[in-house]
Amino acid sequence: xxxxxxxxENQLCHRLYMASNSITxxxxxxLAKINLTYPQYIVMMALWEQDQITIxxxxxxxxxxxxxxxxxxxxxxEKKLLSVVKDKxxxxxxxxxxxxxxxxxxxxxxxxxxxxxxxxxxxxxEKALQLLASLDLVIKDLNEPTQ
Amino acid sequence: xxxxxxxxENQLCHRLYMASNSITxxxxxxLAKINLTYPQYIVMMALWEQDQITIxxxxxxxxxxxxxxxxxxxxxxEKKLLSVVKDKxxxxxxxxxxxxxxxxxxxxxxxxxxxxxxxxxxxxxEKALQLLASLDLVIKDLNEPTQ
DNA sequence: GTATTTTAATTTGCACGCAAAGTATTTGCA
DNA sequence: TGCAAATACTTTGCGTGCAAATTAAAATAC
Numbered sequence: 001x002x003x004x005x006x007x008x009e010n011q012l013c014h015r016l017y018m019a020s021n022s023i024t025x026x027x028x029x030x031l032a033k034i035n036l037t038y039p040q041y042i043v044m045m046a047l048w049e050q051d052q053i054t055i056x057x058x059x060x061x062x063x064x065x066x067x068x069x070x071x072x073x074x075x076x077x078e079k080k081l082l083s084v085v086k087d088k089x090x091x092x093x094x095x096x097x098x099x100x101x102x103x104x105x106x107x108x109x110x111x112x113x114x115x116x117x118x119x120x121x122x123x124x125x126e127k128a129l130q131l132l133a134s135l136d137l138v139i140k141d142l143n144e145p146t147q
Numbered sequence: 148x149x150x151x152x153x154x155x156e157n158q159l160c161h162r163l164y165m166a167s168n169s170i171t172x173x174x175x176x177x178l179a180k181i182n183l184t185y186p187q188y189i190v191m192m193a194l195w196e197q198d199q200i201t202i203x204x205x206x207x208x209x210x211x212x213x214x215x216x217x218x219x220x221x222x223x224x225e226k227k228l229l230s231v232v233k234d235k236x237x238x239x240x241x242x243x244x245x246x247x248x249x250x251x252x253x254x255x256x257x258x259x260x261x262x263x264x265x266x267x268x269x270x271x272x273e274k275a276l277q278l279l280a281s282l283d284l285v286i287k288d289l290n291e292p293t294q
Numbered sequence: 295g296t297a298t299t300t301t302a303a304t305t306t307g308c309a310c311g312c313a314a315a316g317t318a319t320t321t322g323c324a
Numbered sequence: 325t326g327c328a329a330a331t332a333c334t335t336t337g338c339g340t341g342c343a344a345a346t347t348a349a350a351a352t353a354c
Contacts (some may be wrong), residue, residue: 002308006192006195006196006253006256006260006315007192007196007212008189008192008193008196008208008209011192011260012170012194012275012278012279013170013171013174013185013263014161014189014192014209014210015278015282015283016163016166016167016170017167017170017185017189017206017210017278017288018210018282019167019173019285019286019289019328020163020164020167020168021161021167021210021311021312022165022285022286022289022290023159023160023163023164023285023289024160024164024311024312025289025311026289027160027341028312029315034194036337037285037338037340038164038339039340039341040291040339042161042164043156045154045155045158045161048153048156052332054302055303056302056303061155062155062212063161063164063165063168063291064340064341065340065341065342065343066302066303066304067303067305067306067341067343067344068339068340068341068342069303070303070304070305071304071305071339071340072339072340073204074354075156075339086299090301090302090349090350091348091350092301092302092303092348092349092350093301093302093303093349094302094303103253106153108154108259110153111241113153113158115158115184115323117289119289119291120284120288121288121291122287122288123284123285123288124327125152127281127284128159129280130157130277131159131160131162131278131281131282131285132157132162134162134270134277134278134281135162135165135166135239135278136162137267137270137274138169138170138226138267138270138278139162139165139166139169140267140269141266141267141268141270142169142170142173142266143169144174144268168341168342171341172341175342175343184308184309185310185312186309186310186311187309198330201332202332202333203331203332203333211310211311212310212311212312212313212332213332213333213334214311214312214313214314214333214335214336214346215309215310215311215312216308216333217334217335218309218334219309219335220311220334222309237319237320237331237332238318238320239318239319239320239331239332239333240319240331240332240333241332241333245320267324272316295351295354296353296354297353297354298351298352298354299346299351299352299353300349300350300351300352301326301349301350301351302347302348302349302350303346303347303349304345304346304347304348304350305344305345305346305347306343306344306345306346307342307343307344308341308342308343309340309341309342310339310340310341311339311340312336312337312338312339313336313337313338313345314335314336314337315334315335315336315337316333316334316335316336317332317333317335318331318332318333318334319328319330319331319332319333320329320330320331320332321328321330321331322327322328322329322330323326323327323328323329324325324326324327324328324336324337
């Protein structure tokens, strides 16, 4: 029965699509309160961990597309969250610097994970860890250079 | 340590974001061969299962946003994959009808799941089922009306 | 020491995803 | 019957995600 696989219900891809969209939607409202979109929030989390990094490094950490990232950083610069400056050592590279308000925003963002977590009634930490591990496998398999 | 949760590495949301993007990217090339985008493929799968359904029903099955779906169906109509006609019984509703070529495309799409599956070296069927179940919980929790 | 290649980032064009506003129909109800 | 509310879609505006083309600077080759 070669067509069974085309059933939407059985498709990992479709379930991931729905789950990812659901998560982004769930974050939308809390993030709107601190005037961030979801990818912008990802960028902020990366920079709160480590500031003064190049765009290439930021792409590596966030997995956001380079082309998109240029636009996202432009918007975030307009919001005075950060600035993008040329690396003196290598003029091709750009260094990203959080502004004071960009750093300060971390305080306001501190309870966002909690707001989301409280929605998860069916998922305890162990299940979450298991899910993380499974997703890592998916990501790894799909990004292997072999194929 | 209230800020630990802001670490990107520990974020289920970010891992889902990456996994979902990886999957969509993986499908891009195979789907391009049959001239479909990923959401269009989801629509086709839904219609291959059941034709002659309303847009509301299609939204329910695919979880694609209604506004986006209107545009997607317009593009698919231009490609002669389907047509959207008014429901005689209720003129507000629209019925979607696969064209002959839309139905025939199922044959060409039959081996796409296999092309993707062969990329999964770390994920056997049991793991996939477990992952599906976990994602269902995520989706369910996030879409509960009780926040 | 200049030409070629590589690396880093930007730009462009297209297709969504989503909220909010708008447009028809139909239903419910006084 | 007539009119407000509900339903089913469509439109609009913004922010990505992505491939492909472009620009600029550094590394390498010759």
